[in-house]
Amino acid sequence: MIQKIKTGCIADDFTGAGDAASFLAEGGLRTILVNGIPGEDFLLPGDCEAVVIALKSRTQKKEDAVRDSLAGIRWLNVHGAEKFYFKYCSTFDSTPEGNIGPVTDAILEELGEKMTVLCPALPANGRTVQNGILYVNGVRLEDSSMRNHPLTPMRESRISLLMKPQGKYESLELSRDLLGQSEEKVRELVEEFAHTHTHGYLIPDHTDDEDARRIVRLFGNLRFLTGGSGILKTLAESLKTAEQDEKFFPGVHGKALIVAGSCSVATRAQELHYEHHGGNVIRLRDDGVLSGEESPEVLWKKICDFSGSVLVYAYDTPEGLAEKRNEEGRRLAAKIEETLAGTTLLAVKNGYRRIIAAGGETSGAVILALGYHAFWIGDSIAPGVPVPVPLEDPEIRIVLKSGNFGQEDFFLRALRITGEVNE
Numbered sequence: 001m002i003q004k005i006k007t008g009c010i011a012d013d014f015t016g017a018g019d020a021a022s023f024l025a026e027g028g029l030r031t032i033l034v035n036g037i038p039g040e041d042f043l044l045p046g047d048c049e050a051v052v053i054a055l056k057s058r059t060q061k062k063e064d065a066v067r068d069s070l071a072g073i074r075w076l077n078v079h080g081a082e083k084f085y086f087k088y089c090s091t092f093d094s095t096p097e098g099n100i101g102p103v104t105d106a107i108l109e110e111l112g113e114k115m116t117v118l119c120p121a122l123p124a125n126g127r128t129v130q131n132g133i134l135y136v137n138g139v140r141l142e143d144s145s146m147r148n149h150p151l152t153p154m155r156e157s158r159i160s161l162l163m164k165p166q167g168k169y170e171s172l173e174l175s176r177d178l179l180g181q182s183e184e185k186v187r188e189l190v191e192e193f194a195h196t197h198t199h200g201y202l203i204p205d206h207t208d209d210e211d212a213r214r215i216v217r218l219f220g221n222l223r224f225l226t227g228g229s230g231i232l233k234t235l236a237e238s239l240k241t242a243e244q245d246e247k248f249f250p251g252v253h254g255k256a257l258i259v260a261g262s263c264s265v266a267t268r269a270q271e272l273h274y275e276h277h278g279g280n281v282i283r284l285r286d287d288g289v290l291s292g293e294e295s296p297e298v299l300w301k302k303i304c305d306f307s308g309s310v311l312v313y314a315y316d317t318p319e320g321l322a323e324k325r326n327e328e329g330r331r332l333a334a335k336i337e338e339t340l341a342g343t344t345l346l347a348v349k350n351g352y353r354r355i356i357a358a359g360g361e362t363s364g365a366v367i368l369a370l371g372y373h374a375f376w377i378g379d380s381i382a383p384g385v386p387v388p389v390p391l392e393d394p395e396i397r398i399v400l401k402s403g404n405f406g407q408e409d410f411f412l413r414a415l416r417i418t419g420e421v422n423e
Contacts, residue, residue, distance in 0.1 A: 004080040004082060005044075005048060005049055005050060005051055005076075005079065005080055005081050005082070006029055006049045006050055006082060006083065006236070006239040006240070007024070007029070007050050007081060007082065007083040007084070007085060007235070007236070007239060008050070008051050008052075008053075008073075008076030008077075008079070008081030008083070008084055008085070009021075009024070009050070009051070009052040009053065009076075009084070009085040009086075009087055009232075010052075010053045010055055010057075010069055010072040010073060010076070010084075010085075010086055010087065011052055011053065011054050011055060011087040011088075012055060012056075012057045012058035012065075012086075012087065012088045012089065012099070012100075012103075013054065013055070013056060013057075013058045013059075013089075013360045013361075013364060014035060014054040014360065014363050014364045014367055014400060015359075015360045015363045015364075015400050015401060015402040015405075016054070016058070016087050016088065016089060016360070016402070017033050017035075017052045017053070017054030017055075017087065018033060018054075018363075018377075018384070018385065018386055018388060018400050018401075019087070019122075019228075019229045019384035019385070019402065019405070020052050020085070020087040020229050020232055021033040021050075021052040021375075021377045021386060021388075022229070022377060022380045022383075022384055022385065022386035023229045023232035023233040023236065023384065024050045024052065024232050024233070024235075024236045024377075025050075025236075025377040025378075025380075025386065026233045026236070026380065027232065027233040027234065027235065027236025027237045027239075027240065028236055028237060028240040029049040029050040029236045029239065029240060030047055030048055030049045030050070030376075031048070031049070031050040031051070031052065031376075031377045032044065032045060032048045032050070032051050032052070032374055032375065032376060032377070032391075033051075033052045033054060033374070033375045033377060033388055034051060034052070034053050034054065034373060034374045034375075035054050035367055035368075035372065035373050035374070035375075036053070036054065036055070036373070037053060037055075037068070037071050037072050037075055038053075038075060038373070038374070042373070042374065044079060045391075049239075049240075050236065051076060051079070051081070052087070053072040053075070053076070055068050055069060055072060056068070056364065057069055057099050057103060058088070058089065058093070058099065058360075060099065062097065062099055062102050065099040065102065065103055066099075066102050066103055066106045069086070069103045069106065069107065070106055070107070070110055073107055073110060073111070074110075077111075082239075083223060083224075083225070083235075083239070084107065084111065084223060084224045084225070085224075085225050085226065085227075085232070085235075086103060086104060086107060086224075086225075086226040086227075087226075087227070087228070087229060087232075088100050088120065088226070088227070088228070089120070089228070089402075090120050090121065090122040090125065090127040090228035090229070090230070091120070091127065091134070091136060091141060091144075091154055091404075092120050092134060092141070092154070092159065092162055093154075093162070093166075096165035096166065097166075098162075098166050099166075100162075100163070100166055100167075100226075101163050101165075101166025101167030101168070102166060102167070104116060104118075104167060104201070104226055105167055105168050105169065105199070107224055108169075108199045108224065109199070111223060111224050113199075113222070113223050113224045114194050114197075114198070114199055114200070115190070115193075115194055115199070115200050115201075115202055115222060116201060116202070116222060116224050116225055116226050117201070117202045117203070117204060117215065117219050117222065117225050117226065117227065118159055118163065118171070118201045118202070118203050118226055118227060119203075119204060119206055119215060119225070119226065119227030119228065119230065119231055120134060120159070120227050120228045120230075121134070121206035121207070121211075121227070121228060121230040122228045122229055122230040122383070122384065123206065123207060123208050123209070123211075123212075123230060124230070124383035124384070125383055125384060125404075125405060126138070127228060127230070128206060128207045129159065129203070129204070129205050129206045129207070130176070130205055130207060131173070131175050131176075131205065132158055132159055132160055132173035132175070132203050132205070133157045133158050133159070134157050134158075134159055134162075135157070140157040141154045141156070141157040142154060142155050142156055142157045143157075145264075145265050159171070159173075159203050160173060160201075160203060163201060167201065168199075169197065169198070169199045169200050169201060170197055170200050170201070171200065171201040171202075171203050172189075172190070172193045172200060172201070172202050172203065173203045174186070174189075174190075174202060174203060174204040174205065175205050176205040176207065176211065179204055179205060179211070179214055179215075179218070183217070183218060186218055187218070190202060202219065204218075204219070206230055206231070209234070212230055212231045212233075212234045213234055215231050215234075216231055216234045216235050216238050220235055220238050229384055248378075249376065249378035249379070249387065249389045249394075249397070251397065251416075251417065251418050251419040251420070252353045252354065252395055252396075252397055252418065252419050253353070253419060253420070254351065254352060254353045254354060254419065255308060255309045255310075255352060255354070256309040256352065256354035256355070256356060256414075256415055256418065256419065257303065257309070257310060257312070257343070257344060257347040257352050257354070257355055257356070258274075258309065258310065258311040258312070258313075258356040258357075258358070258411055258414075259311075259312050259313070259340040259343065259344055259355075259356070259357050259358070259362060259366065260311065260312070260313035260314065260340075260357070260358035260359060260362065261313075261314050261333075261336050261337055261340055261357075261358070261359040261361060261362030261365075262358045262359030262360075262362060262402075262403030263314065263315060263403070264359075264403035264404045265404075266403065266404045266405065266406060267313075267358045267359065267403045267404075267406075268315065269408050270358070270406060270407075270408060270409075270410045270411055271311065271313050271315070271411075273408045273409055273411070273412070274311055274411040274412065275311070277409075277412060279309070279310075279311055279411065279412075280306040280308055280309065280310040280311065281310070281311045281312075281313065282299065282302055282303070282310060282311070282312045282313075283313060283314075283315060284312065284313065284314045284315075284336065284339070286314075286332055289314075289332065289335050289336055289339050290331075290332060290335055294339065295339065295342075296339055296342030296343040296345070296346055297346070299312060299339070299343045300343060300346045300347070300350075303343070303347070309354075309415060311411065312340060312343060313358075314336045314340075333361070336362075337361055337362055337364075337365035338365065340357070340362055340365065340366065341362075341365035341366050341368065341369035342369060344357070344366045344369060344370065345369045345370060348370060348396070353395055353396055353397060353419075354396075354397045354398075354399075354415075354418045354419050355370070355396070355397075355398050355399070356398075356399040356400075356401075356411065356414045356415075356418070357398075357399070357400050357401070358401050358403060358406075359401075359402070359403045360402050360403065363400035363401070363402075366400070367398075367400070370390075370398075372390040372391075372392055372393070372396075372398075373391075373392070374390070374391040374392070375388035375389055375390055375391065375398070376388070376389045376391065376394075377389075378397075379417055381399055381401070381406065381410060381413050381414045381417055382401070382405055382406040382407055382410060382413070383405070384402070384405055385399065385400075385401045385402075385405050385406055385410075386399075387399055387417060387418060388400065397418040397419065399414045399418065
C-alpha cells in the first residue's frame, strides 16, 4: 500500500529545504527533510505527513537542475504525495540563465498542470511582493544588499521580468487590490488567462499573513505551487486533517561548534554579537586556508584549547567579495567550505552533539561531510531556520541557516534551544 503524504516539496538547496520544512512543521504536519533523492532502501517513517527533498539546483547547470528536480518530483509522486511544491530562494534569481523558470516549466509539463503560482515572499524575513515587484525590507530587490550576491546577483525586481528570459510561458500579475475583490471575480480572471494559455504563472501580491491566507484560499487547490516559504505554514494548516502529538526534541548536553562561511551582512552582525557577548571565536585567514596552514586538524587543536562552544568563521567586506568574483575567489570559497566541513566532522567524531552552520553553501558542505541523509524537523530558531534531528543519530542537534536569515543574537538563541549556552 502506498503511503499518502499531504505534500511533497523539492528545494533548490539544503538551507532552503530546512526553511520550507520548518514552516510545514509549524503548520502542523510531521515533516521529514531528506538530503538528495532517497535511495531504494530508504524507508519513510509511517507517521510522516510531509517530505522535503533538498537538491542543489540553485547553482547547477540548467540541464542538471531540471533532471534532478524531475527525479525528486517523480519520487514524491510514487510515494503518494497529493500536492507538490518547488521551494526556491525568497530573493529569487535574477540571472537570465537562472533555473527557476526551466525547473518550473518542466514540472508543470511533467504533472500535466496548466497553472502554478510564483510566490517568493517571506514577510517574516522582510521579503514581500507588491504590484508584482519583489522587495527586501522595503527596498526593491535590485537596490538591496542582494544586488551583489556572489552566486546570483539580483539586478531586477519585477518577477514577471525575472521569469521572461528563464521560462517559456506568460505571467499574470495579481495585485493586492485585485485579490481583495470577490473570489469569484478573481477566479474568473484566472480562468480567462488559463483558457488562452497552454501553461502560465500567477504572481500574487504577498505582504503579510492575511495575504498568505488569501493566496492559499484562492490557489491552494492547485496541485503544483512554487515560491519561498511564506505560504507554507498556511498551506500546511489547510492540509492538516487531524490532531497529532507534536514531535518533541529536547536539547542535548555538550559543547557546540558554530561554523560560518557566509559573509552576508546578517551573518556578520551575528558573529559580532556572539563575540561581544563573550563567545569564543576563530577567524579564518584566506592565505591560511589556501595554503593548508589552517587545515581542519589545525583548527580542531585550536578548538580544543577553549573551554566552551566555539565559532569558526570566514569574513570579508562587500567590496572584498566583489573583487573575488573570479576563478581565484571561487577556489577560495570552495576551500573555506571544505575546511569548515572537515572541522565539523572532526568535532562530531570527537563527541560534539551540536553543530550550527551559517551559509547555504557551508551548510551543504557540512551535511555532506557528516553523511546524514534524513531528518525530523524540530523547533525553529528563527523564521525558516529549524533544528533538524538526524534519523540516523537522534542525539545530534543541527542548525543550518541561510546567510541572510536570523536575528542578531541568532547564535546564542541556537545554543539555548539545542542545549546550554555556556557548555
